[in-house]
Every structure is written in structure tokens, then in C-alpha cells.
Amino acid sequence: MSEYKIKNKKAQIGETITWVVATIIIIAILILSIYVASLLSNTKKTLTYASEGRKGDILMEKSLFAYFLANETDKEVIYSELKKNDFPINLDTKLNEIKGVLE
């Protein structure tokens, strides 16, 4: 009977150690996950006009409408000024696209 009790106690100690180690691992993983979440939250969360994968720019398109309506000398002025701007999409691509629609 006493030998059985000792064996049972050894089994209980083994089982307890397993659970304690498992608990430590679970808590460690959770702490690591919380830390990673806090690191990720510190990355720059900024939405910009260019970062949205835009296929059009209203102001550029308005200028291009004016470009097509203007006389030849004004066209050159508008185009050279538009070239200086930094648009989220390529000016010449858009220009050719509109030309293609108009022709």
C-alpha cells in the first residue's frame, strides 16, 4: 500500500511540473504576443492620398481638361507647369489615355 502511495505521489509531482511548465510557456507566449502587438501599433498608421493605389487625380484631370480646351500657346504653358508637379499618377500616361478617348 505505502509503495503504491509513493508511486502515486511521484506521478502527481510529474504531472504538476508538466502543468507548471505549460503555464509558464503559455504566459511567455502571451507576453511576447502583447509586446509584438505594441511594436506593430507603433508603426506609422498614416493614410495618404498616394498610398491608396490611386488611378486618378481630380486636380490633374481638371488641368488636363483645360489643356485640351486651351489654344496652342496656352497648352504649352499648362503642360510645362504640370510637368513640374508631383502627381500620384504619371501625367503623360493620363494625357495619352484621355487623347485616346477623344480620338
Added chain:
Amino acid sequence: MKKNRRGAEKIISVYWFAILFIVAGAVVAMVAIFYGKPYDVRELETQILANSVANCLSETGYLREDIIGNSDFQNNFLKECSLNFNTEKEFDNMQYFLRVEILQGSNKVFEVSEGNLNLIASCGVEAGIEEERLAKCSEKEFYSLDSSKNVYLIKILSIVRKTEKNVRV
């Protein structure tokens, strides 16, 4: 021995509940930490504001006819362009500023400013020091024609502050 085993099972089930709550609490904490920081949409807002003004002033390449020399349009600019600068009650001061200039060659033929003029101090500074708490500025320009095909350059400066809503201070 059976009694002892039942006791151990009870302890383990209590332990399981404790672990369950710890894991659930950690998941809630992770979500709160990650989504607690707001997205900064002020830059986008300045662009949207500039686009709204552009849509108000020009259509299909032509400038609206009732703008130049019309003091009513100038005085009621926000109403004419269906803009509303009201913000949440938590803000004491106006959080927007808008300036529109229309130039014919080098002559300024129209100018209007609306909103909080003090915000203009943030422009230029923010680009240099990347300070999140300053207001965001956007200076845009586009071309338009009148019915006589005269070319006008329209400059729009839009500024949005609303720092408390967009940045964790």
C-alpha cells in the same frame, strides 16, 4: 483514492478556467493595443478638401462663371461650395483652414480665406521635423479656363488639425 482523483480533476478544471481567462484577457489586450492607436487621415482629409473646392470652382475644364468679381460668392464661399467646417464638441477652436487664390498670369483675380488662420504656422514646419502633432497642410494647384478661353491658375491651400482624433498624444 477515487476521492483524491476527483479533487485533482476539480483543481485542473479551475486551472483551465484560469488559463482560459488569461488567454482571453491577453487577446483583448493585444487588440486594444493594436487598434488603440488611431489612423492619421489628416493628409487624406486635406486632399479631399482641396478636391471638393476644385469641384466647386471648375467643371470640365471651365471656371464657374459667377466667381470672379462676385463678392457674394467670396463672402459665402463655404455655403456656395457646400463646405462645413464644424467639428466635434471636444475642439474649442476651428480645426480647418482653407485659402483659394485664382491667378490670371501673375495677377490675382480672386482670393478667399476661411477657417482658423493660426493653423498656417504649421505649414512648412511639419515637413522639416515630421512632428505628428502639428496640423497637416496641402498646397495644390490646377488650371482652368473661362468662356473666353483665358487660362487661370487656381491655388488651393488646405489645412487640417484635428490632432487629438488622429494621433495618440
